[in-house]
Amino acid sequence: MDGERSIEIVKPIPTTSVGRKFELRRETVGAYDKGKAGLVLEEQVLLVDAQSGEVFTKFIGSSFFVGQVPKPLSPPPGIYVRLQGNVHGG
Numbered sequence: 001m002d003g004e005r006s007i008e009i010v011k012p013i014p015t016t017s018v019g020r021k022f023e024l025r026r027e028t029v030g031a032y033d034k035g036k037a038g039l040v041l042e043e044q045v046l047l048v049d050a051q052s053g054e055v056f057t058k059f060i061g062s063s064f065f066v067g068q069v070p071k072p073l074s075p076p077p078g079i080y081v082r083l084q085g086n087v088h089g090g
Contacts, residue, residue, distance in 0.1 A: 003062030021050040039065045
């Protein structure tokens with residue numbers, strides 16, 4: 001199920017991409033155990049100038065996985081996972 005979403009405009013997005021290379025950088029920022037009800041997964045996606053590292057927007061969204069019991073997270077190679085909050089209970 002879709003949870004909630006927010007968009008933060010960190011810096012105005014340029015009106016042209018000429019001479020720039022943009023990329024989206026995604027990371028899991030939270031996994032929250034909701035018991036038998038399921039699991040909430042929170043992710044963040046940044047719109048970044050790939051050359052300077054300058055951040056323009058931050059998208060944060062969460063999804064609810066009904067009836068899913070948390071298992072140890074093992075992200076694919078190249079994916080950075082940072083956990084926040086209480087992962088096992090609450």
